[in-house]
Amino acid sequence: MENEKREKFIVPIGPQHPALKEPGHFEFTVDGETVTGATVRLGYVHRGIEKATEDRNWTQNLYLLERICGICSHSHAMAYSLGVEKLAGVAVPPRAQAIRQVTAELERIHSHLLWLGVAAHEAGFDTLFMFSWRDRETIMDILEELTGNRVNYSVNVLGGVKIDIDTERADSIRKGMDFLEERTTHYLKVVTSDETFLRRTRGVGFTTTEQAETLGLVGPTARAANVARDVRVDVPYITYADFPITITLDTRGDLEARFVVRIKELFECYRVIRLILDKLPAGELTTRMPRKIKEGETVSRIEAPRGELFYFIKSGGGEKPERVKVRTPSINNFALVTGTAVGHQLADMPMILAGMDPCFSCNDR
Amino acid sequence: MKLRFASMFGDMFRSLFKKPVTEMYPFKKTSAPPRLRGELMYNPEKCTGCQLCVKDCPSNAIELITVDKANKHFVMRYHLDRCTFCAQCVENCRFECLGMSNEQWELAALNKESFTVHYGREEDLQKLLGKPLP
Numbered sequence: 001m002e003n004e005k006r007e008k009f010i011v012p013i014g015p016q017h018p019a020l021k022e023p024g025h026f027e028f029t030v031d032g033e034t035v036t037g038a039t040v041r042l043g044y045v046h047r048g049i050e051k052a053t054e055d056r057n058w059t060q061n062l063y064l065l066e067r068i069c070g071i072c073s074h075s076h077a078m079a080y081s082l083g084v085e086k087l088a089g090v091a092v093p094p095r096a097q098a099i100r101q102v103t104a105e106l107e108r109i110h111s112h113l114l115w116l117g118v119a120a121h122e123a124g125f126d127t128l129f130m131f132s133w134r135d136r137e138t139i140m141d142i143l144e145e146l147t148g149n150r151v152n153y154s155v156n157v158l159g160g161v162k163i164d165i166d167t168e169r170a171d172s173i174r175k176g177m178d179f180l181e182e183r184t185t186h187y188l189k190v191v192t193s194d195e196t197f198l199r200r201t202r203g204v205g206f207t208t209t210e211q212a213e214t215l216g217l218v219g220p221t222a223r224a225a226n227v228a229r230d231v232r233v234d235v236p237y238i239t240y241a242d243f244p245i246t247i248t249l250d251t252r253g254d255l256e257a258r259f260v261v262r263i264k265e266l267f268e269c270y271r272v273i274r275l276i277l278d279k280l281p282a283g284e285l286t287t288r289m290p291r292k293i294k295e296g297e298t299v300s301r302i303e304a305p306r307g308e309l310f311y312f313i314k315s316g317g318g319e320k321p322e323r324v325k326v327r328t329p330s331i332n333n334f335a336l337v338t339g340t341a342v343g344h345q346l347a348d349m350p351m352i353l354a355g356m357d358p359c360f361s362c363n364d365r
Numbered sequence: 366m367k368l369r370f371a372s373m374f375g376d377m378f379r380s381l382f383k384k385p386v387t388e389m390y391p392f393k394k395t396s397a398p399p400r401l402r403g404e405l406m407y408n409p410e411k412c413t414g415c416q417l418c419v420k421d422c423p424s425n426a427i428e429l430i431t432v433d434k435a436n437k438h439f440v441m442r443y444h445l446d447r448c449t450f451c452a453q454c455v456e457n458c459r460f461e462c463l464g465m466s467n468e469q470w471e472l473a474a475l476n477k478e479s480f481t482v483h484y485g486r487e488e489d490l491q492k493l494l495g496k497p498l499p
Contacts, residue, residue: 137386
């Protein structure tokens with residue numbers, strides 16, 4: 001009709017339960033079933049952790065910051081420890097560094113398997129969800145046996161680690177890796193060949209390499225669009241120079257590529273964990289840390305399971321930090337949702353959102 | 366790669382002949398791993414009262430009460446409901462007075478009182494709490 005005015009129709013999703021189990025608000029402008037615009041609003045789980053660090057001493061903050069995220073807790077604690085150790089000018093013993101790397105890689109396996117299940121669940125593929133989470137239990141048991149807890153492992157202390165890896169535990173890790181490697185091979189086959197599932201992933205949420213760089217994507221989401229960006233390779237920290245990982249890239253840039261990259265990264269984790277266990281450096285686990293950290297400021301960057309995790313730490317020379325600033329990978333990757341939503345079906349939105357592996361708790365702090 | 370339908374049918378079919386993977390807790394209990402961090406345990410015999418455990422506790426779960434400073438008698442008031450089970454106190458203690466139990470981890474209770482635990486020599490506890498212990 002000539003005078004017909006097409007009005008915008010906005011579908012609000014969230015803040016409660018926007019496909020995932022964490023709060024975030026999304027507004028999708030739709031034309032029929034097709035999305036024509038997307039906005040995101042965050043901050044629903046803001047807990048004031050950064051401010052709270054100013055009231056606690058250096059050691060207490062380690063545990064506060066570890067609780068920013070339930071999935072990548074070790075990454076937060078490690079990034080903070082590395083920063084504080086750099087400020088204090090303390091060299092951490094090689095064995096402690098290697099144990100930190102083992103825990104970080106074990107955590108990456110658990111995070112990626114968790115994500116695989118969640119993303120499959122969003123696609124309606126609950127069989128993959130159930131089975132991948134059953135297998136994830138292997139890694140949770142390993143972490144519990146090794147560190148004493150399933151989440152918030154509390155492996156780090158300032159100046160080293162608390163736990164040691166003995167032969168018995170190394171064997172149980174190796175056994176777990178063998179089992180998981182076999183299962184991961186199967187899952188890689190499933191996500192690249194199941195026709196029903198591929199209809200939800202192939203060509204969905206596509207980004208070119210240029211777009212990914214413009215949006216500032218990080219982690220596996222960027223690597224799936226052929227952006228070679230990985231802190232473990234670019235600026236090796238702890239023992240990543242001695243036990244290097246190979247960067248996993250994919251040229252396709254769609255959801256399928258994100259599945260493939262994360263699953264292929266798992267093989268890299270299994271390989272590097274076995275390598276470290278075979279060549280675990282001998283020596284002390286901790287070194288002495290001063291209670292007061294000398295005045296100064298530093299940044300510390302590590303590769304969390306979702307991408308680059310950034311810490312800025314400022315010390316005034318006392319027992320407490322003056323400022324701790326955390327930037328998590330999810331804030332970069334949210335641009336993917338708003339940037340690629342246009343032109344897709346509304347039903348693809350949960351998949352695009354889950355595909356970047358968002359962590360609202362990390363992001364809001 | 367050749368496309369397939371129902372690629373996980375094999376997994377599902379095999380599962381039909383297996384027991385459920387779910388553990389039958391609390392009817393059947395499996396023992397916790399040795400390193401599990403459960404309730405904090407305190408041995409007053411070797412404690413010097415240096416307060417390092419109190420200083421670094423991220424959740425203020427520990428109070429160390431001096432009963433007799435000269436003879437190094439201390440009572441530890443441990444707030445179980447505040448504890449985050451991070452084991453920093455265990456790490457800090459130079460005299461190995463502290464440890465985390467891998468047996469005491471089912472810590473839920475219906476009353477608030479059971480979340481405040483006192484550790485110490487029996488005579489010190491009696492002196493402090495003013496009544497004989499049950």
